[in-house]
Amino acid sequence: MPINAHPEYLAAEKEYRLTEGVENKIKALEKMISLMPKHKGAENLRAQLRTRLKKLKEQAEKTKKTKKSSGKRGIKKEEMQVVIVGLTNSGKSTLLSALTNTNPEISHYEFATKNPIVGMMPYSGIQIQIVEIPAIESEYYDKGIVHTSDLVLMLVNELAQVKNIEEKISDFSKNKIIVFNAMGNLTENEKRKISANLQSKKYNFVILSAKKPEEKVLQELKDKIFQNLGKIRVFTKQPGKEKSEKPVVLNKSSTIKDIAEKILHGFSHQIKETRIWGPSSKFHGQVVGLRHKLMDLDVVEFKTR
Incomplete structure (x- = not known):
């Protein structure tokens, strides 16, 4: 040389x-x-x-x-999007499978998920998009999807992991739910200690086994997911007919005008009379104006000019 x-x-x-x-x-x-x-x-x-x-x-x-x-391609953000965030091998794919009809490949080796996986969670007539993303310590982790989502499920199987995930998503300002995945057979005493620890820090949380969740606990998580999205479901009906099968999804504190405009732009100007049934009404079939604030599970009937 x-x-x-x-x-x-x-x-x-x-x-x-x-x-x-x-x-x-x-x-x-x-x-x-x-x-x-x-x-x-x-x-x-x-x-x-x-x-x-x-x-x-x-x-x-x-x-x-x-x-x-490449993980972003093909993912269209739905009206309600929830992202599962966690460390590798924390049970993200298993939780996605439990919440949705999706059957992702569940692997026991680290960093198996390299692209986001999408599933839809049926909930009382509506569909909520659930997205599993790669582990937070993976090179494939994409904080962009987290920031555009409406809610984060922080999946942990140890209390120490909560801080790790919080630091990773510290600039995410929307609601979060801690899902403690009891991967082993936790005793009732151990569950009480975990619950007491999370309660003392005022966390919003659920403790379950993602692999074999109790139906009652899984439903509790689904309820929390919807409640923390800041949405309401409002049904519409035509005079003399039953309410619609699928509700209209609106932000909390939405009004009659908001639902009318969501149905059809400019529709609020065509309304002659509005009647309402449900939690926000003083009595069945109450006549209300465009500024009336709606509540979850209200039923609205429009008469046009």
Whole structure:
């Protein structure tokens, strides 16, 4: 060799030539550079290797970004979107399966989820989108999906994990629910201690086994999910007919005008009379105006001009 390389460098050079994969080549090339002779005659080769290393690192970074962004493709955010956030092997896929009709591949090795997985949770006539994203310590974790979601389920199987996840999503300002996944057979005393700890810190939480959840506890979680989305369900009806099968989903504190405009832009100007049944009415069939505030499970009847 013109640079008078020693045997260790020659071995590293051979290792680099035989190595496959960008990340492995980066490590091998870094080793080569560290073992290069320090004399002036090796400066040109050192510069060439550093240029090659820079290009490999750029290629690796580009690949990582492509992998991360690929998770967003094909995911259309629905009106209500909930994201499951947790560490690797915390049971995210199992929880997604329990809440929805989705059957994701459930693996026992780490970082199995590389792209978001979407499922729909039926809830009293409506559908809530549930998204499982890669583990927070994974290179595939995408905080962008978290930030655009309406609610986060923080899935943990140890109390210490709560702080880890909170730090990761510290800038998420919307509601969160801690789902403590009892992966072993917790005794009632252990559950009480976990519950007391979370209650003392005023957390919103549910303790369940994602693998075999009790129906009552699973329903409790579904109820909490809807309650923390800040939405209400309002049914419509035509005069003399039954209410609609599917409700209209609105934000809390929505008015008669809001539901009319959601049904059809400009529809509120065509309304002659509105009657209402349900929690916000003083009596069945109460006549109300456009500013009347609606409540969950109200039934609204419109008469047009």
